[in-house]
Amino acid sequence: MKILRSLIFLIFLIFVPLSIYSQEKRYNIPTEDSPSIGPKDAPVTIVEFLDYQCAHCIDIAPQILKLMKEFDGKVRVVIKFFPYKYRDYARISAEAAVEAWKQGKFYEMHELLLKKSPALDRDSLIKYAKQLNLDVEKFTKAIDNNEGSAIIERDLALAKSLGLWGTPVFFINGIKIIGNRDYEFFRQIVIKELEGAKAKR
């Protein structure tokens, strides 16, 4: 009886922490037809809902890049556009990112927008397009006519359906993280996810 009790307690000790971790709600976020950075088959996918005029998104950008460097080839970042409607340049800078993506230079424009924010007015965006050797005429037409609208509106609707109200929000392999956290916080989740992926293999 004593052995049985000890065994049950041992099982409890082993499985409770694991189950708490696995109980963390995981969201299934569609990633098709969205710009991304990093290998498509990476074991860890970070979906980030961002706004290029949001100071928190700017603050955290170097940490996300650092994560990608530290876990080289194992982390993929997918961007979802969530421009705040009351910011002057949030929407037009999302349009700029979508057009740069269509022209094959998403990563370069994404990095530039984060670096240059809040200088995200129309003239500045056209300047960045020139700097990146994009087809400037096409780019200008795209941002003037909201040609990225289908993608941006889709992402906004997705954010709403997920009950999101601000930026940044991350989904690391579906685990929701709201707001800015320190590097170690993200790092630990990535490590656990990599361990989980390894265990599954």
Add this chain to the structure above:
Amino acid sequence: MPRQKGKLILFVLVIALLLIVTLSIAKERKALKPLPPPPVPKDNPVTPEKVELGKKLFFDRRLSGDGTMSCASCHIPDKAFTDGAEISLSYPTTRNFRNAPTLINVAYAKYLFWDGRAESLEEQAEFPIMSPFEMNQNLDYLVEEIRMVKEYREEFKKIFGQDVNLELIKKAIAAFERTLVSRDAPIDRYLRGDRDALSEEAKKGLELFQGKARCIECHSGAYLTDHKFHALMVPENPKYKEEDKFVITRRYVAKINKYPDYMNIKEDLGRYFKTRKKEDYKAFKTPTLREVAKTAPYMHNGVFQSLDEVIDFFNKGGGDGNKVLKPLNLTEDEKKALKTFLVEALSGQSIHIDLPDIP
């Protein structure tokens, strides 16, 4: 002489009676109670329309200076209305310096904030909005931002019969917060007579809670708090205590509280900042224990990651130099039972919030 003797007997009887009454009141105060309906101030009745307006404001990023933060940024519904961080999330480029408490059941709180500087939800609401390290919004500017929105103007007129103003914004937010009640926790069912509401292990934990572990000394009543402030000498959070942004905030808080040596302050002095009373030096509010399983990390600075760490802290008699706690000498089994009680008994029904359409 007999008359004097009679007087003496009467005097002794009165004293004895007073003693009995005092003791019974004290005993009454130290009991656990099921959660009653939340108290509502007479000048701010809760109506569905006001709650809906308050919910919109709660999630509205106009309440922060640069549109990054809303109340919900640090009181996230699916994190039990905390943000799950040791030190609460902050306005961009700044650092908060205390842990974000849960808003669940906050309607029952007599004091708000870890240092108790507000005594009503209405009073509380403006502090984080104007705090430079939280929402960093100018209150006059906020009123104009809200007033500019037609839908808000109409709602304020309909609900309060008045144009938008700061007091009404605070009342609406407070009304919404008063609805965040976690009902029907196992402890409530148990206290109402359902003996099966707690497992045997949790019952053992309850016994410890009320006995050897002495939790009930401070965590009593329906809200599981004495609504008081105690200096347990919780250690400073080593991760932050020397960090520049954190030091800035600590100095700032000391400075606005007119603490003379604010430049050299090395600790969070808690309630002392407000009262300057010796007994409040490094004292913090006794938090509710309802929903405690969902509100890690713990203490005013999030220094403990788990309930195990908190139980160990109390078991060893609190922090260095405290005069409140004594070692409890709980065994491992007792600590486990106590934790089972905290986790199992004190979590009520989850609160589901539908995100409002913010105008």
